[in-house]
Amino acid sequence: MAKLLALSLSLCFLLFSSCFALREQSQQNECQLERLDALEPDNRIESEGGLIETWNPNNRQFRCASVALSRATLQRNALRRPYYSNAPQEIYIQQGNGYFGMVFPSCPETFEEPQQSEQGEGGRYRDSHQKVNRFREGDIIAVPTGIVFWMYNDQDTPVIAISLTDIGSSNNQLDQMPRRFYLAGNQEQEFLRYQHQQGGKEEQDNDGNNIFSGFKRDFLEDALNVNRHIVDRLQGRNEDEEKGAIVKVKGGLSIITPPERQARHPRGSRQEEDEDEDEKEERQPSHHKSRRGEDEDDKEKRHSQKGESRRHGDNGLEETVCTAKLRLNIGSSSSPDIYNPQAGRIKTVTSLDLPVLRWLKLSAEHGSLRKNAMFVPHYNLNANSILYALKGRARLQVVNCNGNTVFDEELEAGRALTVPQNYAVAAKSLSDRFTYVAFKTNDRAGIARLAGTSSVINDMPVDVVAATFNLERNEARQLKSNNPFKFLVPPRESQKRASA
Amino acid sequence: MAKLLALSLSLCFLLFSSCFALREQSQQNECQLERLDALEPDNRIESEGGLIETWNPNNRQFRCASVALSRATLQRNALRRPYYSNAPQEIYIQQGNGYFGMVFPSCPETFEEPQQSEQGEGGRYRDSHQKVNRFREGDIIAVPTGIVFWMYNDQDTPVIAISLTDIGSSNNQLDQMPRRFYLAGNQEQEFLRYQHQQGGKEEQDNDGNNIFSGFKRDFLEDALNVNRHIVDRLQGRNEDEEKGAIVKVKGGLSIITPPERQARHPRGSRQEEDEDEDEKEERQPSHHKSRRGEDEDDKEKRHSQKGESRRHGDNGLEETVCTAKLRLNIGSSSSPDIYNPQAGRIKTVTSLDLPVLRWLKLSAEHGSLRKNAMFVPHYNLNANSILYALKGRARLQVVNCNGNTVFDEELEAGRALTVPQNYAVAAKSLSDRFTYVAFKTNDRAGIARLAGTSSVINDMPVDVVAATFNLERNEARQLKSNNPFKFLVPPRESQKRASA
Amino acid sequence: MAKLLALSLSLCFLLFSSCFALREQSQQNECQLERLDALEPDNRIESEGGLIETWNPNNRQFRCASVALSRATLQRNALRRPYYSNAPQEIYIQQGNGYFGMVFPSCPETFEEPQQSEQGEGGRYRDSHQKVNRFREGDIIAVPTGIVFWMYNDQDTPVIAISLTDIGSSNNQLDQMPRRFYLAGNQEQEFLRYQHQQGGKEEQDNDGNNIFSGFKRDFLEDALNVNRHIVDRLQGRNEDEEKGAIVKVKGGLSIITPPERQARHPRGSRQEEDEDEDEKEERQPSHHKSRRGEDEDDKEKRHSQKGESRRHGDNGLEETVCTAKLRLNIGSSSSPDIYNPQAGRIKTVTSLDLPVLRWLKLSAEHGSLRKNAMFVPHYNLNANSILYALKGRARLQVVNCNGNTVFDEELEAGRALTVPQNYAVAAKSLSDRFTYVAFKTNDRAGIARLAGTSSVINDMPVDVVAATFNLERNEARQLKSNNPFKFLVPPRESQKRASA
Structure with a gap:
């Protein structure tokens, strides 16, 4: 009994507590x-x-x-x-x-x-x-x-x-x-x-710019018990x-x-x-x-x-x-968490995979998209995401809470884009392999998808969907079920080929 | 042994860690x-x-x-x-x-x-x-x-x-x-x-103000695999x-x-x-x-x-x-945590009652006071409290750290009052039923009472009370014991009636 | 099995989670x-x-x-x-x-x-x-x-x-x-x-400056059920x-x-x-x-x-x-955690010693240095440290991230010095007994030493040390091993005496 309680408490800790990142908020209006x-x-x-x-x-x-x-x-x-x-x-x-x-x-x-190994002086x-x-x-x-x-x-x-x-x-x-x-x-x-x-x-x-260079020589000589020459090197004195x-x-x-x-x-x-x-x-x-x-x-x-x-x-x-x-x-050679040979692959690392991240309150995601494949519109629930393009280029769209497009451009290798928490984002690859890494400011970063199977639309009653979007029930049903993919959508051509 | 240790650690976690809310502080002097x-x-x-x-x-x-x-x-x-x-x-x-x-x-x-249920197309x-x-x-x-x-x-x-x-x-x-x-x-x-x-x-x-409206049509058509009409509805285009x-x-x-x-x-x-x-x-x-x-x-x-x-x-x-x-x-029909038929009732919800609140770091309190009944002067230990009056009206007094009255007015139904952390507050109902809900910014919000049984005065040695308030020991004793109520004080008349 | 898991989770919690202090950051550039x-x-x-x-x-x-x-x-x-x-x-x-x-x-x-004890009225x-x-x-x-x-x-x-x-x-x-x-x-x-x-x-x-003084008299009379005289005393009215x-x-x-x-x-x-x-x-x-x-x-x-x-x-x-x-x-009469009769003593208190500190997210250190003994250059990993000199005086040096000396003076009894997180600091006692207390803003504050046994230099491969500091391997070896002390370095004279 005690075991079970302890276990459940710990699990509850695992599940709940790591969902909030212990971090600083930005100043007022910094995120507008x-x-x-x-x-x-x-x-x-x-x-x-x-x-x-x-x-x-x-x-x-x-x-x-x-x-x-x-x-x-x-x-x-x-x-x-x-x-x-x-x-x-x-x-x-x-x-x-x-x-x-x-x-x-x-x-x-x-x-x-x-x-x-030999231990002679100077050896x-x-x-x-x-x-x-x-x-x-x-x-x-x-x-x-x-x-x-x-x-x-x-x-x-x-x-x-x-x-x-x-x-x-x-x-x-x-x-x-x-x-x-x-x-x-x-x-x-x-x-x-x-x-x-x-x-x-x-x-x-x-006189050096390192943490030793600000100490006086005699302090370091005493603390390290070494000669002045070594202290000079330590302090980076006269180093180019x-x-x-x-x-x-x-x-x-x-x-x-x-x-x-x-x-x-x-x-x-x-x-x-x-x-x-x-x-x-x-x-x-x-x-x-x-x-x-x-x-x-x-x-x-x-x-x-x-x-x-x-x-x-x-x-x-x-x-x-x-x-x-x-x-x-989490690179391309690792075993992916999400995989569709026609669309691409995604691998994430959270504090469940790498426990030290619980301490850092960070996680990451590596993704690779085939040409014309999409990552469905989604948002980060509990984290900011910093996307860095590794290879190729993709078209990204980011939308804020007012429904405004705050980004609709190409992201090409070597460039970085911040996707703030809760902002909606979608991507379509323009290269044979668009590859990116996303750093996320939460060790258990989660996303909510706005399209596809198990998306937020999919998980609501069809009548709620119809009333929400002012649709016939039949249309709402299409909205809920037409896209059979969860995360990565293959290009239309390959979908047709696959179903043919 | 391991069981016990695990249990005690978890308990210690429960008791200690949730006492601090993980939240942002206000800017400098925002709370003066x-x-x-x-x-x-x-x-x-x-x-x-x-x-x-x-x-x-x-x-x-x-x-x-x-x-x-x-x-x-x-x-x-x-x-x-x-x-x-x-x-x-x-x-x-x-x-x-x-x-x-x-x-x-x-x-x-x-x-x-x-x-x-029938499954025909359009049905x-x-x-x-x-x-x-x-x-x-x-x-x-x-x-x-x-x-x-x-x-x-x-x-x-x-x-x-x-x-x-x-x-x-x-x-x-x-x-x-x-x-x-x-x-x-x-x-x-x-x-x-x-x-x-x-x-x-x-x-x-x-063009819509929702998170779909900022995406380009073709993105959504591809991501959702639906026709343009549905996408237009999704984006709230031309909606009134x-x-x-x-x-x-x-x-x-x-x-x-x-x-x-x-x-x-x-x-x-x-x-x-x-x-x-x-x-x-x-x-x-x-x-x-x-x-x-x-x-x-x-x-x-x-x-x-x-x-x-x-x-x-x-x-x-x-x-x-x-x-x-x-x-x-936690409404009036729920079973109260604090109850005195002549004074009123209070019910709280914390992360112990509703565990998801641990994640939100919020709790709440619902109170109902009979006419002329008081909630004794008290302060929130570890939370800000936002009081919203549901029914009737009450006189509230709020005091800051300098001993100044920062509020001494009526709070009537439909109005909200912020009681900052550690500020002292007391209320007396002016209606037959003054009802309020208080939102608190800590999932284990606690209060300390300044009067009545088990108040901070009551819990100090009588000699400390006497010296603190410059009273005779006899007076200090009165201060400690004259009010037999813990939270809610019935109106004087009903007290007399009850003891008669 | 469940026991072990619960235990290990709790331990993991103990070890990781308390390493970050849940606290407010300073405004931009406040720490420059x-x-x-x-x-x-x-x-x-x-x-x-x-x-x-x-x-x-x-x-x-x-x-x-x-x-x-x-x-x-x-x-x-x-x-x-x-x-x-x-x-x-x-x-x-x-x-x-x-x-x-x-x-x-x-x-x-x-x-x-x-x-x-007698219980008569007024007695x-x-x-x-x-x-x-x-x-x-x-x-x-x-x-x-x-x-x-x-x-x-x-x-x-x-x-x-x-x-x-x-x-x-x-x-x-x-x-x-x-x-x-x-x-x-x-x-x-x-x-x-x-x-x-x-x-x-x-x-x-x-009219008083305490939390009772802001309440109206009638409120307090009702809440405490005491006479006006006692309320006046409570409110500090007319008190000098x-x-x-x-x-x-x-x-x-x-x-x-x-x-x-x-x-x-x-x-x-x-x-x-x-x-x-x-x-x-x-x-x-x-x-x-x-x-x-x-x-x-x-x-x-x-x-x-x-x-x-x-x-x-x-x-x-x-x-x-x-x-x-x-x-x-943690005073001089307590049993120290670090002790060298020729150099001094140090005792710390963290949330492992005093669990309530987990709640406060604070810890402390008490130190006593003999004349000319040093505390080796070190930095606080995860806390700010506020040093208060209790007795005697010492020369302290503090270095920031740009390698600049931000403090190089005597700290004498009664004065306080802030050593920000990650800034390097070293001290040499100028009195027979320089004693201090350091308050640290983390309940599991840790330090990293920059000199001596088990210092960061000591823990790196000798080749890395040589390349880092531009030294011969022989010199790097000296840097790693010449100081046999961990925390407190006795004055040179006493070292010689001890080895003689």
């Missing part, structure tokens, strides 16, 4: 948008190893949604230097493969170099660090507020990463500006220029500002990772299986339904290695956060 | 109110089948509480056309009976017409839709953010519904303006005129704006409902039992204590019917949200 | 702070029994953190009159001992005078009231929003209490001004003067404003408390054991590991007494809130 625009990045900061492009977060549609958007490109052997933000981030990997790391305070260092010493993760094209990476994050491209293909920072999140206790806190370098944080516009004023010096947030690593990084992993991943081969493999490694065995027998031995081995390396300095509570899964693949 | 007013609606929009009256949400006391108030009147056979809002709504049925529906995306259609086809609910006078209806809602009056008595929209809710990710998104018609959404005042500007056309949000249904709606239901409800008869019956149908059998034997068979039958109709397309998770109870009667 | 200041109180209100000093809550660093700070001093036999606030408060007892009470609406009166009557708590130096007291609070000094040493009011809390549904609602007296609430500056205007009269919020109690208060308690506490003796004793009394026996045998009998006795006195008028749900622990000692 009569016109939306498909925006390109308006600033570009080159770095030694790549570039960061940003969208102006003061743009009204971003301010309505309280988000900031940026895009980072990393060349081969480029490292995005560690930084943290005042708000949670969702990063979508548009292209490429590589490594990323996050540092969770007070979590144990679970990756250790083997004992047998290779036995390193240990927190888990390093592999990412690949199509991944969503969840970066919590204040958590140090870095990423690295070890492949030839440039890595392109789209990042949404949810500055309206209740995790952000500062004001409504996105902030990057860099651990290293002398580069300006990428959103600073937009703060300038807001009246703020910062003097620029050559052009070096920037993304640096080139000569000879590449050598990172401790399980060998079978490295063998499997080169250049994105066998990606379809990657997702399963991740689940195997990162979820509880009891929650996992194994589909392949061949790897069971490897899995066992990895698990026990992991178990051993963790045995020092950890405890039960830490374990749960410290080993939380931080990424999930 | 030196004067409150008992407000009437200041705008009135006539429709074919009724009218909608609104209070200006930019009024300072509504802005302090971040709410919007409106009142809809539906004549016989009038349908309030489906719409959804950017914030949760609590609706109180001041008068009348009827049906309402809400559409929960991805919930199954659980009401189906029987097989034996009556076998309809199915989501649950339709009956409402009656005294009901609180909870409408979550973004959920499509409609209501219908099938009786002669006009339906009067007071609606509070909590735009400060964290469910609202847009700005602080109430918005209605209509599925149909050509009428302006009722709060738009107040946005105009705020500087926004919308052009008016005759005067038709409005509430339309007349010629001949009335025929809605699928259980037959025993219809037999029981006409013109509000047997209302007292209605509440029990609702509970019987909508709660878990194990939580329900049946008080009547006569209906047990009916209940059984209904339960199994329901079970069958749900068996297609549902799953465990959906079930819980899809069948959530959405209304509760 | 280029300079912080160590602030002293800027206003001082003398009372009959003590004084209240306040910091201007409109100061930009307090507005960024959405908090208000004040300091109350109570002389012997002084009573801080009961009041409540529109936001949760955390109070740190810098000095002294005494009693405090809070009144939880609808909780039973669990402290009762024994039957045998001593049998009083009963809610629990009264003892506090002592080093205590954190948690005061929820809207809960009536009073405190009393029964010792010779003046009581000094620092109070942080979290006006950004989602518990506050009014605007961003701190408000005190006094139950008694004629004094102005202490933050009113700052509202004046904001443009508000209040007329001052001599100088009497104020803290009044002198002639002859002292006599308060019902368990006798062993009184015997144990005079003048703070045996304080070290006090904490254990509290736990014993207030926690579940099963969670408690008893360390002393001598008091077991007393404990038994007290428990059964308590059980008896509570048996009337309570229920299962009330019990949990009504007996919640409201204070915890």
Whole structure:
């Protein structure tokens, strides 16, 4: 009985509480948008190893949604230097493969170099660090507020990463500006220029722009017990500002990772299986339904290695956060949630798939539409949605509460469009494959469809539909049942072909 | 042990977490109110089948509480056309009976017409839709953010519904303006005129004002697979704006409902039992204590019917949200929580009574005071309260943190007064029956009483009371114990009569 | 299975959900702070029994953190009159001992005078009231929003209490001004003067400034059933404003408390054991590991007494809130969480130690640093921190996201400094004992360290560190491992001595 009660309470918690996102509202009238625009990045900061492009977060549609958007490109052997933000981030990997790391305070260092490496002074010493993760094209990476994050491209293909920072999140206790806190370098944080516009004023010096550079040398010497040379490097003193947030690593990084992993991943081969493999490694065995027998031995081995390396300095509570899964693949190679070979595919990630998103209060959706296929008119129940076009182009229409068309244009690859909560939106692909990612400001974002099976029209009594729309009952019946599709509508031609 | 821990954690969650409402604060100094007013609606929009009256949400006391108030009147056979809002709504049925529906995306259609009806083209086809609910006078209806809602009056008595929209809710990710998104018609959404005042500007056309009207025809034809005529109707094109949000249904709606239901409800008869019956149908059998034997068979039958109709397309998770109870009667005919025949009665609804309110973060209270009876001075611990007078009139006094009287006037039927969080308030009825409903912006709104048994004075040591108020201990004792009533104080005369 | 699931869900809830504080963000650009200041109180209100000093809550660093700070001093036999606030408060007892009470609406009166006291009219009557708590130096007291609070000094040493009011809390549904609602007296609430500056205007009269004074006499006479004299006292009419919020109690208060308690506490003796004793009394026996045998009998006795006195008028749900622990000692005499005899000690209180803090969304930290010892550079992950120096002085450096030093000065006893979320901070003590308390706006506030063992640098792969900071691997290794300390770094001299 007690079990059942506890269970039902927890379920009730699951179902209800995550339907509201704990976030900041926009200022008065910030969302009285009569016109939306498909925006390109308006600033570009080159770095030694790549570039960061940003969208102006003061743009009204971003301010309505309280988000900031940026895009980072990393060349081969480029490292995005560690930084943290005042708000949670969702990063979508548009292209490429590589490594990323996050540092969770007070979590144990679970990756250790083997004992047998030489340990001479100045030679290779036995390193240990927190888990390093592999990412690949199509991944969503969840970066919590204040958590140090870095990423690295070890492949030839440039890595392109789209990042949404949810500055309206209740995790952000500062004001409504996105902030990057860099651990290293002398580069300006990428959103600073937009703060300038807001009246703020910062003097620029050559003494570094990272969080170490503001401390006095003696403080750091004492705190770190290192010499002045190292402190100077730490503070980014006299470092060329052009070096920037993304640096080139000569000879590449050598990172401790399980060998079978490295063998499997080169250049994105066998990606379809990657997702399963991740689940195997990162979820509880009891929650996992194994589909392949061949790897069971490897899995066992990895698990026990992991178990051993963790045995020092950890405890039960830490374990749960410290080993939380931080990424999930929703790209074209993942198994879709919605699929119609003539229309396209959609995959979503919510806090039910990736529990860390409950903390971030964010979710995402990846979609791919065939030429002339449509996503039926629908609206986001409980979230703002930031649509970023990855490939191809589509015609989108967005309608506000006054019935006005606030957007009726093409959205082409590389541009972003904000669809505010409750605004109606529909899309028709103009390319063979229009592909997009939508970042949503709720970890259990839901949509309501305005057409098709199980749409809001479909779910009302036929008499209500008839009276509502001033139709004959027969017409109302057509309205309820003529479209047999739920989400994605194939182009007319293929419908005819299929039914022929 | 694990059971107990889980249980206690869940309880702790229940008790603590719902005490804070997850909502928006007002802007700086918005609540520095030196004067409150008992407000009437200041705008009135006539429709074919009724009218909608609104209070200006930019009024300072509504802005302090971040709410919007409106009142809809539906004549016989009038349908309030489906719409959804950017914030949760609590609706109180001041008068009348009827049906309402809400559409929960991805919930199954659980009401189906029987097989034996004729199915000829153009004739009556076998309809199915989501649950339709009956409402009656005294009901609180909870409408979550973004959920499509409609209501219908099938009786002669006009339906009067007071609606509070909590735009400060964290469910609202847009700005602080109430918005209605209509599925149909050509009428302006009722709060738009107040946005105009705020500087926004919308052009008016005759192409419809609903969320379909902003889409291009070809989009809708493709998405719905219907002809142009139906699309025109959908978009409200050329529809007379005067038709409005509430339309007349010629001949009335025929809605699928259980037959025993219809037999029981006409013109509000047997209302007292209605509440029990609702509970019987909508709660878990194990939580329900049946008080009547006569209906047990009916209940059984209904339960199994329901079970069958749900068996297609549902799953465990959906079930819980899809069948959530959405209304509760707190009117004068319901069983009160606080009752004194000489003073009056009070009934509250919180998320403990109606769990969906946990999601909306709203609760409500219905009170009825006899002539010269008082509600003792008290304050709302954790909520703003919007008092709407239903019948009669009372003298109310409201005091702010500086000890100033910010309201000392009569509140008469049809007027609304905001009592901000922590402001002290007391009322004395001037009518035989002063009746009110109070909407509260917290799903577990609590009050602290400043007089009477179990008041804050009563709960302090007598010495602390004496020192605090500069009284002799004997006087402090009187202050603690002279009033034997907890909430409602009968008029002096009846007190004397009772003790005589 | 169900048990495990429920447990894991609850744990997941514990771990994730409390990491985000449900609170208000600051206005745009409120946190673009280029300079912080160590602030002293800027206003001082003398009372009959003590004084209240306040910091201007409109100061930009307090507005960024959405908090208000004040300091109350109570002389012997002084009573801080009961009041409540529109936001949760955390109070740190810098000095002294005494009693405090809070009144939880609808909780039973669990402290009762024994039957045998004389009950004649005008004589001593049998009083009963809610629990009264003892506090002592080093205590954190948690005061929820809207809960009536009073405190009393029964010792010779003046009581000094620092109070942080979290006006950004989602518990506050009014605007961003701190408000005190006094139950008694004629004094102005202490933050009113700052509202004046904001443009508000209040007329001052001599009719009292408390929440009773705004009611008309007849209302109160009816509601309380007392004579006009008592009502006048209640309303603070003609009371000298100088009497104020803290009044002198002639002859002292006599308060019902368990006798062993009184015997144990005079003048703070045996304080070290006090904490254990509290736990014993207030926690579940099963969670408690008893360390002393001598008091077991007393404990038994007290428990059964308590059980008896509570048996009337309570229920299962009330019990949990009504007996919640409201204070915890984190002072120098408590057992520290972090300790290094050469460097200092730190103790924190979070919602894991004191569950009521989950409701307030606040936590605190008490630290003590020896001369020249450092707290390593670190930042607050998910909270703003308001540092108040209790004793001695230290040099603090604070760095913002642009790498600028926003503070590099001494912080001396009596001054407060806001360290915004994610800003880096480090401290070096300049006194033999620099002691501080830090109030944090998150009930599970976490920090990330930038130096030392298990710091963010330490937890990254050595190659990433080398590439990030442009160092040789050998230097990166030094950076990772040269400082063997985690939090507190002893002065260089003592390090050498220790290793010698």
